[in-house]
Amino acid sequence: MATLRMREALRDAMAEEMRRDEAVFVIGEDVGVFQGAFKVTEGLLEEFGERRVRDTPISENTIVGVGVGAAMAGLRPVVELMTVNFALLALDQIINHAAAIPYMFNGQARVPMVVRMPGGGGHQLGPTHSHSFEALFLQVPGLLVACPSTPADGKALLKAAIRDDNPVIFIEHETLYGQRGEVPDDGDVTLRFGEAAVRREGGDVTIVGILKMARVAEEAARVLSHEHGVEAEVIDPRTLRPLDLDTILESVRKTNRAVIVEEGWPHGGVGANLATLIAEQAFDHLDAPVQRVTGADVHMPYSRRLEQAAIPHEEHVVRAALAALEGSL
Amino acid sequence: MVDLPDAATCYGLLAKMALIRRFEEEAGRQYQRAKAGGFLHLAIGEEATIVGVVAAMRDEDYLIGTYRTHGHAIARGTDPKHVMAELFGRVDGTSGGRGGSMHIFDAEHRFMGGYGIVGGNLPIAAGLALGSDYKGEDAVTVCMFGDGASNAGNFGETMNLAALWSLPILFLVENNLYGMGTSVERHSAQTDLSKKAEGYGIQGQRIDGMDVLAVREAVAEGIRLAREERRPTMIEAFTYRYRGHSAADPEVYRQREEVEAWQEKDPIEGFARRCVEAGVLGEREVREVRAKADEAVTAAVEFADASPEPPLDTLYESLYVLDSAAGWYAVDERSPEPHRGEREDEMPEAARELAEAGAAYAGQPDGPRPNPALDGDAELGSQPEVAGEREEGEG
Numbered sequence: 266m267a268t269l270r271m272r273e274a275l276r277d278a279m280a281e282e283m284r285r286d287e288a289v290f291v292i293g294e295d296v297g298v299f300q301g302a303f304k305v306t307e308g309l310l311e312e313f314g315e316r317r318v319r320d321t322p323i324s325e326n327t328i329v330g331v332g333v334g335a336a337m338a339g340l341r342p343v344v345e346l347m348t349v350n351f352a353l354l355a356l357d358q359i360i361n362h363a364a365a366i367p368y369m370f371n372g373q374a375r376v377p378m379v380v381r382m383p384g385g386g387g388h389q390l391g392p393t394h395s396h397s398f399e400a401l402f403l404q405v406p407g408l409l410v411a412c413p414s415t416p417a418d419g420k421a422l423l424k425a426a427i428r429d430d431n432p433v434i435f436i437e438h439e440t441l442y443g444q445r446g447e448v449p450d451d452g453d454v455t456l457r458f459g460e461a462a463v464r465r466e467g468g469d470v471t472i473v474g475i476l477k478m479a480r481v482a483e484e485a486a487r488v489l490s491h492e493h494g495v496e497a498e499v500i501d502p503r504t505l506r507p508l509d510l511d512t513i514l515e516s517v518r519k520t521n522r523a524v525i526v527e528e529g530w531p532h533g534g535v536g537a538n539l540a541t542l543i544a545e546q547a548f549d550h551l552d553a554p555v556q557r558v559t560g561a562d563v564h565m566p567y568s569r570r571l572e573q574a575a576i577p578h579e580e581h582v583v584r585a586a587l588a589a590l591e592g593s594l
Numbered sequence: 595m596v597d598l599p600d601a602a603t604c605y606g607l608l609a610k611m612a613l614i615r616r617f618e619e620e621a622g623r624q625y626q627r628a629k630a631g632g633f634l635h636l637a638i639g640e641e642a643t644i645v646g647v648v649a650a651m652r653d654e655d656y657l658i659g660t661y662r663t664h665g666h667a668i669a670r671g672t673d674p675k676h677v678m679a680e681l682f683g684r685v686d687g688t689s690g691g692r693g694g695s696m697h698i699f700d701a702e703h704r705f706m707g708g709y710g711i712v713g714g715n716l717p718i719a720a721g722l723a724l725g726s727d728y729k730g731e732d733a734v735t736v737c738m739f740g741d742g743a744s745n746a747g748n749f750g751e752t753m754n755l756a757a758l759w760s761l762p763i764l765f766l767v768e769n770n771l772y773g774m775g776t777s778v779e780r781h782s783a784q785t786d787l788s789k790k791a792e793g794y795g796i797q798g799q800r801i802d803g804m805d806v807l808a809v810r811e812a813v814a815e816g817i818r819l820a821r822e823e824r825r826p827t828m829i830e831a832f833t834y835r836y837r838g839h840s841a842a843d844p845e846v847y848r849q850r851e852e853v854e855a856w857q858e859k860d861p862i863e864g865f866a867r868r869c870v871e872a873g874v875l876g877e878r879e880v881r882e883v884r885a886k887a888d889e890a891v892t893a894a895v896e897f898a899d900a901s902p903e904p905p906l907d908t909l910y911e912s913l914y915v916l917d918s919a920a921g922w923y924a925v926d927e928r929s930p931e932p933h934r935g936e937r938e939d940e941m942p943e944a945a946r947e948l949a950e951a952g953a954a955y956a957g958q959p960d961g962p963r964p965n966p967a968l969d970g971d972a973e974l975g976s977q978p979e980v981a982g983e984r985e986e987g988e989g
Binding site: 316321324327329330358362368373374429 | 692
């Protein structure tokens with residue numbers, strides 16, 4: 266085990282896979298000389314050279330499209346989009362092409378491409394640099410969607426994503442890049458998509474959180490335990506497509522209550538989707554309506570005070586959990 | 595004028611052009627009989643550009659095109675039977691009936707698609723070229739697109755990247771003078787499209803796209819520059835579609851005289867006449883070429899007609915590569931109590947139910963087809979150009 270920051274774990278994943286497979290290369294804006302806007306690709310240019318670590322012009326749709334074509338030609342591109350927000354400029358290539366091509370050409374072409382993109386708020390970057398679009402990508406058939414919250418998961422999931430033959434949207438959270446965690450030294454550790462992590466066991470309420478909200482959920486669980494005598498079970502799905510619904514349902518059948526925490530907008534969100542799945546499949550086990558904690562339904566404001574008000578915090582999660590438990594405490 | 599090549603080459607070029615012409619005419623007819631659905635974009639009149647390009651390519655080169663590419667696939671070697679079956683939406687179609695007319699694909703012949711989004715194929719073409727370059731392979735990518743695509747953002751982005759990275763790629767604009775119903779003068783500030791990428795370092799030239807030999811010669815040089823000198827260039831081939839943009843285009847934007855003037859320059863008639871006058875081919879061979887095209891297209895229709903509809907239990911096939919590293923199966927098939935349609939072993943049943951509920955037309959091959967021209971007002975009334983496209987009839 267080594268203690269690594271998230272950005273180092275992700276970098277190691279790419280470096281190891283590039284050493285392992287000549288077909289893997291990294292492409293994106295400022296991934297080479299600049300070493301990545303968030304320094305995730307630090308050191309890659311030095312080790313692998315310009316052929317395999319390719320700085321691009323600012324042309325998001327074409328960067329992803331080049332990844333699609335290269336993947337169809339047998340390579341394994343790892344595309345970095347500087348932020349999730351810029352992925353909006355590339356949606357045509359992501360949805361109409363990367364996700365559709367294997368299906369619309371009846372399996373004659375594969376698109377083994379990973380598109381990495383950091384998102385989320387917290388750095389006062391305002392309305393165009395703070396999005397959480399997990400739900401947007403989750404909706405598209407043909408894509409896999411990963412959203413790791415720990416350095417170990419980040420590394421293992423990214424390695425699996427690179428080895429996978431499907432297009433993968435790999436969402437990172439800007440405020441998690443500096444977070445440290447234990448990461449196995451073994452370069453062969455990968456994580457299958459669709460395996461949730463139970464971060465904390467408890468019998469009173471299930472809290473599901475993704476990305477940074479997985480961390481916030483854990484914090485909230487500690488407060489619930491210390492201050493309210495409530496033992497929460499915290500689940501981090503780690504991937505949204507495929508989704509490990511089993512683990513979530515199993516927990517809900519035990520606790521009979523669920524809270525879902527995400528940073529994205531409430532309408533049509535990850536929580537909306539998951540609440541529906543829980544209602545459809547575990548309705549008889551629910552003792553209270555599923556509670557959702559989401560980002561505010563606004564464009565991310567710049568003001569630190571307003572921005573923090575627009576992002577879920579542990580007190581929101583605590584409140585939601587207590588609401589789900591109302592009458593039973 | 596380019597000299598005529600040997601008789602066998604002339605015969606081959608003529609035969610391909612005649613086959614594509616016959617195929618497209620028949621496709622139009624089958625569309626009117628409602629055997630083919632959706633949109634149908636025919637390339638009648640553009641055969642010299644298509645065949646001239648492909649004649650200059652090697653087997654290992656990639657060709658990528660637009661939504662008007664039945665002929666491109668056939669020129670590359672795809673059996674017309676499979677193209678017709680795709681138009682019919684049958685299992686033996688090039689994409690098993692999932693792509694339709696706009697999304698023809700044939701990996702074996704390195705025809706890399708068929709794309710319905712104007713300009714969407716340009717970045718992918720650059721990616722294919724990067725793939726060849728990265729692997730140290732010799733293959734060149736030929737990227738064909740229409741005059742309308744030269745206005746898409748992808749055009750500038752891709753030209754820049756191709757020149758910047760010295761990719762082995764040749765761009766070929768099939769300038770048929772109209773982006774759907776908008777003429778070049780009305781859609782492009784720079785009407786000399788061959789100059790449009792010069793600022794990115796991509797030199798262009800204009801050629802007669804109705805002359806198969808002129809196309810072949812120019813494309814051969816463009817491919818040589820890409821292959822040997824890693825220099826991407828662009829060719830603007832002037833061509834013309836005799837039919838409308840799609841199969842039901844009222845053609846209010848052009849005059850009958852203009853169409854007739856282009857038909858005077860017909861690429862197939864003109865080339866056949868020249869070959870006969872020069873004594874390279876005889877009248878008998880020209881007749882033979884036509885007869886063989888008739889035969890192949892008749893066989894294609896019979897084949898497509900006999901090909902089964904896709905079974906409903908294949909609805910989810912090829913959506914994902916299963917058992918790949920990440921371990922994906924289906925949305926939540928791990929759940930012991932999945933909801934409808936999301937568990938792999940229940941997918942066939944769910945798909946059938948959906949189709950029977952009217953979610954798809956697949957279950958009623960002989961039943962009434964919805965007529966968007968009549969029913970479309972509510973949905974499409976505010977988009978007359980789209981509604982117009984969907985009307986049945988000669989385009």
